[in-house]
């Protein structure tokens with residue numbers, strides 16, 4: 474059994490993917506080929522934003538808006554400690570300070586009230602200037618933008634949605650990637666929409682931000698390639714990856730439906746055994762992960778070992794909250810600073826989740842859980 478079955482997906486669309494890749498091999502425009510433009514239009518259309526800028530990874534997609542906004546030393550960037558390292562890493566990469574805010578125990582996403590309080594206290598302390606907020610759409614569930622939006626507006630802060638896992642999720646029919654001043658997503662193979670290598674994209678409605686990021690993506694280029702207006706990156710997406718994504722987008726809506734059916738089935742089979750993930754009214758998850766909660770660490774470890782013995786892969790996202798990582802040692806956080814994130818990380822387990830998971834395998838997985 475696979476945690477994420479990329480082979481089953483490839484077999485479904487093999488001919489089309491192979492043809493698309495072959496087209497790139499024929500036209501030889503490996504970097505910024507015609508597929509890039511085609512993909513960006515299609516992605517912006519899907520998400521519902523004016524602009525999409527494809528790029529080399531989800532990490533660069535998070536980094537570039539911060540660079541474009543001029544976020545740097547002395548700025549506080551508010552985010553969740555319960556996420557993949559990249560979310561907070563980019564804050565450090567621009568020289569700013571990550572300021573963590575605890576999560577909601579049901580959705581695992583940043584707690585909007587705690588965010589409000591934290592911004593207030595940073596302003597009162599006068600040590601750092603609030604610079605931006607990065608909520609994460611964890612495991613596919615969009616963060617609570619209906620409550621976060623008014624907070625960032627009140628303090629006039631740019632909101633960067635980390636939709637690396639949330640791509641395909643919705644709130645009231647509106648798609649993830651459209652909730653921030655800008656949003657970043659990742660096309661790493663294991664994400665809901667993945668390519669065959671690294672890839673990412675930024676979404677925005679802001680034309681000025683769009684043109685700055687287009688420049689940053691290629692070494693800060695100006696009106697021509699050898700005039701440079703700013704310090705940038707080499708953060709382009711390869712044409713081959715864009716070609717692969719164009720084909721995968723065709724089956725993406727169907728894959729989201731399959732993921733939803735699998736999530737429904739998991740919920741039904743796990744009822745009463747463990748806490749299954751919450752999806753608030755009006756929200757749809759893209760089910761990047763299906764993560765359950767056990768009563769305590771010991772129960773989780775017994776179950777994890779039992780699943781492994783029966784050939785079922787399961788993963789812990791995330792075993793150590795970011796404020797306790799060595800990389801952020803200098804921020805001087807400690808155990809107990811974010812009790813919800815710490816508690817969840819000690820009890821959570823993610824089960825196999827992908828559009829091609831068989832019902833018989835799902836039943837087997839659930840039967841092993843106790």
Ligand SMILES: *Cc1c(COP(=O)(O)O)cnc(C)c1O
Nearest residue numbers: 530531532557559560637659661
């Ligand atoms: C995967 C991921 C990223 C980084 O994306 P890459 O494409 O691997 O650079 C950022 N944030 C979150 C929440 C992610 O899951």
